[in-house]
Amino acid sequence: MKIGKSISMFVIFTALLLSSVQISATSMSQDQIIAIVKEVLVSTRDIPDEAFKMALDSLKGTKTLAQLIYMSVKVRDFEALCSTPVPTNFDSVNDFREFKKLVKDKLNPLNWLLDLVTPKWVSFISDTKSVFSAVRIDILERALKESQYESYKLNRDKGYDSMTAYDMQANSKGFYVIRSSAEYKNLSDSQVNEMLRNAMEERYTAEKYAQFILELRANRQKYLKSIINAYQDHISLLVEKAREFAKSAMVNLDGTWVLEDSAGRFSGTMTLKHLDYTTAIGEVQAAGGRINVDAYILDGKIELRFHFRTFAVIDYYLQYPELSQYIVSQGGVLATAIFEVGGSPDQYSGTLYPWYVVYNDSDGLVVKKIVYGSVEETPERARSIYISRR
Amino acid sequence: MRKITLLAFVLLAGMMMSMEYFVDPNNEFIYAVLDGFEATYNEDDGSLSVFNPQYNVVINIGKISEPVEGLELGVLVDEIGKNLERSGFQILSRNDRDFLGYPASTFEGLTSQDGIAVHVEFTVIEVPQKGYYLIVAATPDESYNELVLLLLNAKQMLMFIE
Numbered sequence: 251m252k253i254g255k256s257i258s259m260f261v262i263f264t265a266l267l268l269s270s271v272q273i274s275a276t277s278m279s280q281d282q283i284i285a286i287v288k289e290v291l292v293s294t295r296d297i298p299d300e301a302f303k304m305a306l307d308s309l310k311g312t313k314t315l316a317q318l319i320y321m322s323v324k325v326r327d328f329e330a331l332c333s334t335p336v337p338t339n340f341d342s343v344n345d346f347r348e349f350k351k352l353v354k355d356k357l358n359p360l361n362w363l364l365d366l367v368t369p370k371w372v373s374f375i376s377d378t379k380s381v382f383s384a385v386r387i388d389i390l391e392r393a394l395k396e397s398q399y400e401s402y403k404l405n406r407d408k409g410y411d412s413m414t415a416y417d418m419q420a421n422s423k424g425f426y427v428i429r430s431s432a433e434y435k436n437l438s439d440s441q442v443n444e445m446l447r448n449a450m451e452e453r454y455t456a457e458k459y460a461q462f463i464l465e466l467r468a469n470r471q472k473y474l475k476s477i478i479n480a481y482q483d484h485i486s487l488l489v490e491k492a493r494e495f496a497k498s499a500m501v502n503l504d505g506t507w508v509l510e511d512s513a514g515r516f517s518g519t520m521t522l523k524h525l526d527y528t529t530a531i532g533e534v535q536a537a538g539g540r541i542n543v544d545a546y547i548l549d550g551k552i553e554l555r556f557h558f559r560t561f562a563v564i565d566y567y568l569q570y571p572e573l574s575q576y577i578v579s580q581g582g583v584l585a586t587a588i589f590e591v592g593g594s595p596d597q598y599s600g601t602l603y604p605w606y607v608v609y610n611d612s613d614g615l616v617v618k619k620i621v622y623g624s625v626e627e628t629p630e631r632a633r634s635i636y637i638s639r640r
Numbered sequence: 641m642r643k644i645t646l647l648a649f650v651l652l653a654g655m656m657m658s659m660e661y662f663v664d665p666n667n668e669f670i671y672a673v674l675d676g677f678e679a680t681y682n683e684d685d686g687s688l689s690v691f692n693p694q695y696n697v698v699i700n701i702g703k704i705s706e707p708v709e710g711l712e713l714g715v716l717v718d719e720i721g722k723n724l725e726r727s728g729f730q731i732l733s734r735n736d737r738d739f740l741g742y743p744a745s746t747f748e749g750l751t752s753q754d755g756i757a758v759h760v761e762f763t764v765i766e767v768p769q770k771g772y773y774l775i776v777a778a779t780p781d782e783s784y785n786e787l788v789l790l791l792l793n794a795k796q797m798l799m800f801i802e
Contacts, residue, residue: 276681278661303658316670316799319661525674526657531789542789557789581735581746
């Protein structure tokens, strides 16, 4: 348990920010997601990117968005694997090393890929992932050039495992090269055989990976479709929302609004500024002081939430300091208003769901419950509310 | 149809916002990084820091514990509260309402750093199967009232993968 961490958290913020690793490797942009959907679904190319962005913003917090992001990460990783440069000459130490590193970095996180590829590649990838973790030694390259690698490869292709595909007797030149190095001259025969066998298996694996990458590249479209197939429902929902946003006029809440509460209590001037296409934040200057407000654009509706959190504004409405202070100590309270979208973009009428407090003070103040204003919690107290652009 | 699409495009062009999503390397959560914020991941403790230089808003998201049998959120939160107070933290409020649809508690309080009063929110969330997460959100106290909803909405950009 790292409870202590929470205490020192703020103190180390500055250090955190300075020492942290940039996130580019693990981030995904809306533009990338949209590009993928448009590439695979030709029929969506007429939808403006901005409508897609609005749809994505409206899906935040949902499983659909999380799944779409994971899909896009998979596609991006797949593309990176496909575009890995494949060496033409596996005898070249540098080319080989470069390739080995690229493949190791890209393939390790791609276990999901096994669901898409043919069985021969599945067993190949699962069996041989560890091979590349060995450190390759320069001298082995030279030993291998003289070795019977081609016959090793032939035998491995026939299905013999690396042990039986290896002819221990036939590697006299490999022995000669390795033993000529001062570092390895005292190795036993079995140790030299082990080194040669590992080196040949590594090269064999590298060549197979190269083939695998070339096959992915040749069938790129097919594989892209298979990756995306598993996310069909989520994509459909995104596309449907994007089409709706493209068709209907956009709700833009930026600016100053006059707010009229039918009971007069929260009436005032409201300013809002968008954080994304479907969320805006701001404040209402009401008779009781400033009320923080945020707004969410939903399907055909706008939801405004009024946050009452300071003593001054709460006590303006309650006129009961002890009770107001108690509400402040509980993090404040909330009222909600829901507006219909459809008519003028400069005025909306809707329903306000106010908050209230249940308490007993016949024998000292006892607060029984603080009820947030919402469609679910205070439908019986709902009243009409109206906003218009100033 | 063509006309309508074009109209919508022209209207939309006025806002032009685009979100970046951070994907946790451990595949447990996604964070949508709002315009104006910078996100950095700390590999050492597996936490994500999000910073808005314009408003001096800092948010840190990290896991504090795997699920523990018999451990209740309330007990854990009480302990964190006591620890905060012991370390000189002035707790202003505690809110036990759900956050992001998960059982949660939020402490709001004051501390000071380099002589500047800092308003900090600690939100502890219990995510089924995954464990307990802590979101720490901080900003200079003098601007907290103006920024409280920016903090709240930036915190709400967190999505857990279930």
